[in-house]
Amino acid sequence: MAQTKNYIAELNEHAQKNHLKLRFEDLGSDGLDHNKIFSQKVIIDGKDYPKGVGKTKKDAKLKAAENALRCLLDGQDLVTSAPVKTDINYICWLNEYGQRNRLTVKPVESTRPGPHNIIPWCSFMVGDEEYPAVSGKTAREAKEEAAKLVYDMICGSQTKRSSAGLVSSSGAGSVTVCRFTSEFEPLERLGKGAFGSVHKVRHKKLNKEYAVKIVCYKEKALREVSALSDLFHRNIVRYYTFWEEDTRYEGDLSFDSYSSSHTADNSEAKFLYIQMELCAENTLKDWIDEKNDQGLQDSKRREESLRIAQEIVCGVEYIHSKNHIHRDLKPANIMFGMEGEVKIGDFGLVTSDDDDDAWIERTVCKGTPSYMAPEQKSERQYDRKVDMFALGLIFFELLWKLSTRSERAMVKASFILFLFVFKQKQIINSLLCEKPEDRPDAGALKAALEEWTQIYNGQKSFHQENQTV
Numbered sequence: 001m002a003q004t005k006n007y008i009a010e011l012n013e014h015a016q017k018n019h020l021k022l023r024f025e026d027l028g029s030d031g032l033d034h035n036k037i038f039s040q041k042v043i044i045d046g047k048d049y050p051k052g053v054g055k056t057k058k059d060a061k062l063k064a065a066e067n068a069l070r071c072l073l074d075g076q077d078l079v080t081s082a083p084v085k086t087d088i089n090y091i092c093w094l095n096e097y098g099q100r101n102r103l104t105v106k107p108v109e110s111t112r113p114g115p116h117n118i119i120p121w122c123s124f125m126v127g128d129e130e131y132p133a134v135s136g137k138t139a140r141e142a143k144e145e146a147a148k149l150v151y152d153m154i155c156g157s158q159t160k161r162s163s164a165g166l167v168s169s170s171g172a173g174s175v176t177v178c179r180f181t182s183e184f185e186p187l188e189r190l191g192k193g194a195f196g197s198v199h200k201v202r203h204k205k206l207n208k209e210y211a212v213k214i215v216c217y218k219e220k221a222l223r224e225v226s227a228l229s230d231l232f233h234r235n236i237v238r239y240y241t242f243w244e245e246d247t248r249y250e251g252d253l254s255f256d257s258y259s260s261s262h263t264a265d266n267s268e269a270k271f272l273y274i275q276m277e278l279c280a281e282n283t284l285k286d287w288i289d290e291k292n293d294q295g296l297q298d299s300k301r302r303e304e305s306l307r308i309a310q311e312i313v314c315g316v317e318y319i320h321s322k323n324h325i326h327r328d329l330k331p332a333n334i335m336f337g338m339e340g341e342v343k344i345g346d347f348g349l350v351t352s353d354d355d356d357d358a359w360i361e362r363t364v365c366k367g368t369p370s371y372m373a374p375e376q377k378s379e380r381q382y383d384r385k386v387d388m389f390a391l392g393l394i395f396f397e398l399l400w401k402l403s404t405r406s407e408r409a410m411v412k413a414s415f416i417l418f419l420f421v422f423k424q425k426q427i428i429n430s431l432l433c434e435k436p437e438d439r440p441d442a443g444a445l446k447a448a449l450e451e452w453t454q455i456y457n458g459q460k461s462f463h464q465e466n467q468t469v
């Protein structure tokens, strides 16, 4: 069962830390004895915060604390003592709420004798939940008041904020707080891919930085989340959580063209927000470009390349051990952690490879064309060896200045020379085999790289010793 957060304790702590004078005010109750509704509000340094309502005093207090915390942490405007005027049609809102959540919404209208005349009363049944009855001067007013009460209890009297990105409105009068901007402070947009964008954010309460990727729910997003949540490895970008929102973050202009083509005709379209560890801003693509600009095929580059190659293959071995195929390995999808360690990211095309021996039928042509294995471009059946082919090309780029596709093709053609120079014959040659079954798996590649490193280090120390004699 989902646990309610202790907003009262959190608010007390916040007030203590910031030397604020905090008190709760009991606003009494409404309704009949068996079906009362309680209200409370928070007053901090003499200022009122939105009231909280609930079926018990404790619920109302909790809701009031939650409302105040939201205001304080988001910097939301305070409510004034004057009632907030809204143009929300509460009955419409309630009907839409019922439709969205597949709950029946039924008004229960009645009349009760008053001191001078008959008074109309109304309450609502929403699903199995019976909300308190309230009275009005007319039957319509009683119904509206009853719907407003349900709205207050569900939304906690939060008033709609006008600033962009903080509230998402998903229908006439419907107001929901956007989790992205209420929990996080967006700092900058880090990247924009074909399906969405990635933002650097700060968690407001934890004061820690993360990356949040926002993608349209219907595309590759769920596959990405599901794979990431299976994976926990030093060389794979760490996943924390995801959530779904009806709308995109409004500060995210990258969706403008996307949303018009993908969501305009689909009011059901939702967005997934994926919270991940924040990596350094430079990807492996930037690393390669930088080395190529320096123009040297020096020993330092070879040493660093070897370390990077080893870490990539460790990550890939782990991905394969969990029966996943990445399918889009390329330098732009390989990032670095804050200590320089490799972090494989972008699991948007990941697929499962449950059967070790069988070639599973897959969608043709998924991945980035220039890194695709031959069978990935043309055949419906391929396996994890497509990742090994991409690794072969990545290793080439790590070691050599290959800036264009034609250069890459040329090096493949003058392969013998390349292999002779670097004694990498078996490894890279085998990774780029046309036939997937001839390519090594990640475990064999890792072992070969370790051997290569030992030989390289041995040669290096031999060379250094000879130079110092």
Ligand SMILES: Nc1ncnc2c1ncn2[C@@H]1O[C@H](COP(=O)(O)OP(=O)(O)OP(=O)(O)O)[C@@H](O)[C@H]1O
Residues within 6 Å of the ligand: 190, 191, 192, 193, 194, 195, 196, 197, 198, 211, 213, 237, 276, 277, 278, 279, 280, 281, 283, 332, 333, 335, 345, 346, 347, 348
């Ligand atoms: N965890 C992260 N930390 C820092 N930057 C990140 C992180 N994840 C992604 N990025 C940045 O955002 C860019 C786009 O991310 P990503 O590749 O996941 O998006 P995408 O929409 O799947 O892209 P593509 O079109 O390449 O498939 C990356 O190239 C990288 O620069």
